[in-house]
Amino acid sequence: MKDINTFDAIVVGSGITGGWAVKELTEKGLKTLVLERGRKLEHVKDYTTANTPIWELPHRNKTTAADKETYPIQSTVYAFNEGTKHLWIKDKDHPYTTPPKQPFNWLRGNHVGGRSLMWGRQSYRWSDLDFEANAKEGIAVDWPIRYKDIAPWYSYVEKYIGVSGQVENLPQLPDSEFLPPMEMFCVEKSIKSSIEEKWPKRVMTIGRAANLTKIYNGRPACQHRNLCYRGCPYGAYFSSQSSTLPAAIATGNMTLRPNSLVETLLFDKDKSKATGVRVLDTETGKSVEYKAKLVFLCASTLGSTQILLQSTSDRFPNGFSNSSGELGHNLMDHLFDLHAYADFDGDLDKYYNGQRPNGIYIPRFRNVWDKHPDYIRGFGFQGNASRAGWESKMGQLGVGADFKKSITQLGGWKMAFYGFGEILPYHDNKVQLNPSKKDIHGLPTLFIETKLRENELAMKKDILASAKEMMEAAGAKNVSVWDGQAPMGSGIHEMGTARMGKDPKTSVLNKWNQCHEAKNVFVTDGSCMTSASCVNPSLTYMALTARAVDYAVKELSKQNL
Amino acid sequence: MNRRKAIQQTVYLLGGAVSASVIVGAMSGCKPKGALDWVPQFLTKEQAETIEALAESILPETDTPGAKSLHLTEFIDLMLKNVFNGFEQLQFPKELVKFEEECQFFTGNNFLNSSPDERQKFLVLNEKKALGNQQKTGEKAFISKIKELVLVGYFTSEYTIKELMNYNPLPTKFEGCVAVAAEPKIQVGIEGRSA
Numbered sequence: 045m046k047d048i049n050t051f052d053a054i055v056v057g058s059g060i061t062g063g064w065a066v067k068e069l070t071e072k073g074l075k076t077l078v079l080e081r082g083r084k085l086e087h088v089k090d091y092t093t094a095n096t097p098i099w100e101l102p103h104r105n106k107t108t109a110a111d112k113e114t115y116p117i118q119s120t121v122y123a124f125n126e127g128t129k130h131l132w133i134k135d136k137d138h139p140y141t142t143p144p145k146q147p148f149n150w151l152r153g154n155h156v157g158g159r160s161l162m163w164g165r166q167s168y169r170w171s172d173l174d175f176e177a178n179a180k181e182g183i184a185v186d187w188p189i190r191y192k193d194i195a196p197w198y199s200y201v202e203k204y205i206g207v208s209g210q211v212e213n214l215p216q217l218p219d220s221e222f223l224p225p226m227e228m229f230c231v232e233k234s235i236k237s238s239i240e241e242k243w244p245k246r247v248m249t250i251g252r253a254a255n256l257t258k259i260y261n262g263r264p265a266c267q268h269r270n271l272c273y274r275g276c277p278y279g280a281y282f283s284s285q286s287s288t289l290p291a292a293i294a295t296g297n298m299t300l301r302p303n304s305l306v307e308t309l310l311f312d313k314d315k316s317k318a319t320g321v322r323v324l325d326t327e328t329g330k331s332v333e334y335k336a337k338l339v340f341l342c343a344s345t346l347g348s349t350q351i352l353l354q355s356t357s358d359r360f361p362n363g364f365s366n367s368s369g370e371l372g373h374n375l376m377d378h379l380f381d382l383h384a385y386a387d388f389d390g391d392l393d394k395y396y397n398g399q400r401p402n403g404i405y406i407p408r409f410r411n412v413w414d415k416h417p418d419y420i421r422g423f424g425f426q427g428n429a430s431r432a433g434w435e436s437k438m439g440q441l442g443v444g445a446d447f448k449k450s451i452t453q454l455g456g457w458k459m460a461f462y463g464f465g466e467i468l469p470y471h472d473n474k475v476q477l478n479p480s481k482k483d484i485h486g487l488p489t490l491f492i493e494t495k496l497r498e499n500e501l502a503m504k505k506d507i508l509a510s511a512k513e514m515m516e517a518a519g520a521k522n523v524s525v526w527d528g529q530a531p532m533g534s535g536i537h538e539m540g541t542a543r544m545g546k547d548p549k550t551s552v553l554n555k556w557n558q559c560h561e562a563k564n565v566f567v568t569d570g571s572c573m574t575s576a577s578c579v580n581p582s583l584t585y586m587a588l589t590a591r592a593v594d595y596a597v598k599e600l601s602k603q604n605l
Numbered sequence: 606m607n608r609r610k611a612i613q614q615t616v617y618l619l620g621g622a623v624s625a626s627v628i629v630g631a632m633s634g635c636k637p638k639g640a641l642d643w644v645p646q647f648l649t650k651e652q653a654e655t656i657e658a659l660a661e662s663i664l665p666e667t668d669t670p671g672a673k674s675l676h677l678t679e680f681i682d683l684m685l686k687n688v689f690n691g692f693e694q695l696q697f698p699k700e701l702v703k704f705e706e707e708c709q710f711f712t713g714n715n716f717l718n719s720s721p722d723e724r725q726k727f728l729v730l731n732e733k734k735a736l737g738n739q740q741k742t743g744e745k746a747f748i749s750k751i752k753e754l755v756l757v758g759y760f761t762s763e764y765t766i767k768e769l770m771n772y773n774p775l776p777t778k779f780e781g782c783v784a785v786a787a788e789p790k791i792q793v794g795i796e797g798r799s800a
Contacts, residue, residue, distance in 0.1 A: 103683065396783060399773070
């Protein structure tokens, strides 16, 4: 009789990369167990607020004081409100610590699907500008892959999930396999022309988003409610629930086990391989062991790193596959919370119809063709126009009948740019286990130590100056820029704590996302990243995951694992 | 405007001190004459009557429903109870007392016992003064807080969204650049946001 706790493969995590790993593994015929630490969350049925109009939310979408206490970190996210709070982890139960005055925002869910349900859906390819940067500049270690290694996997992933966008033929931001682009607002079109006229190499394009702009792969098209972050009852943006998990279920090869917190990898020293994982069932409080030939860690950057740090043994006293000493180090994110706002005259006879769950994107233009004197790497801008609606009436003077009449009037156009900048990998930006502080399950928590350095601070200045300059070139009025001084982590693009590299002495994973020191363990979430680019990373995580599964299953069939 | 009133207003705008006797007057005040048809959870009945009158002065009943018809003070009461933090909750009654003192100084009566016309005039001046202070201190004035709560309540009410705005809960398609009539209604979706 087959042991019910034995599978061909185990995937830890069910978010963006876990979903991809299980889809690929099960489609290749492997009986796969998915372990999700969070609660069960069913597609459509559990998007409990997806159709709730604001007047039915008791506090009209405001966060209560009690919720701020339960979610002190999560409640700071733009996407946290009364209608979405059930999708964010309770900080109170799952604490972590940082040094004083060095806050880090760890923003995450605790349910099947993970952050694939709340993500911003911006989907961009990286380029060799990113993959070659460390080697060219002598920063950290070289990426063990180049664009040509991942390009076919980008295509493979995009064709499945559906990414809307506009072909631009940019070397620094390769085109995806696009569904039709969403349209820009009139004022955005004119801002685009002004910027491209003044700086012929700069481009402003429509955001590339994993929202379907037509019926695709059996999934309905986006209904343009711009309510993605409550969960989409149409399944029209990519999430594990809408896209990868249904494919895995269809194979009959997937077993999904929520409320299963992986404590440690089990290791066979003689074979130098993992034999499985030990799980804490958070409902019963009991430990259970599961065995498999292959283990994929897709538990998010810090989640997977924590599991690796906890997986100690005689062979790995400092964490799993950590002879390099790099595990937990080189934590990166993107510079974030860098805003520019401005008013634009005119176009008062123009409006839009529907709510666009997407904005514009200005790809990197610094250190692409020339060299900036103050810093290396670069940044991009997301942004969007809007017409001043009722929210802008808050500060308007007046009371009484005339005031009441005036506040329902539509105002003029505004434009916003939000900078996203590259943070370099620094060995001292790191996470460690903190055994003295336990979480609700009695497990150690993370101590997260990060700070921005000279290169980032210089880049921030240029981000704000560049945004202002572009607004002004486009004819803006009342341009204001500011740095919200968001802690690292706020970009929700944390990555890099189990980096890939060519040399086992200086990296944790090889070019196939495979642990240098345990060939049947693959780590394919953001922890694998060797540098951060300035470009949103999720699409790259997906492509790396599909690529790693392809390699792992081939190796398995060759009996190399 | 008579001379006494004019001086009073000038003194008020300059941030003039309120005498002790005026404070006593404001505190002991006349009996409120509003009548609540709901039970407040955070505010006292008297406070709720004042806030209800204040909200109605900001957004009065016209050819469309005003603050009272839309139950905005019930919303404000709930926000005070659950959304305001402990410090803000402690501040609120104090700020209301100060607001009443200023009203007493300006109109000779507390807010409830002032005429609708006096209320309106007082609020216009109070807001001007408040914004001046706000720019100096960065602290949000009482009137600004109330107005914000009133407006949030108003624009998230089913009536306002469905009747006064272009409620578009299921657009199905998106067009980014369309010509519209001179004064189109504000478009909002399920979440009530205008953008």
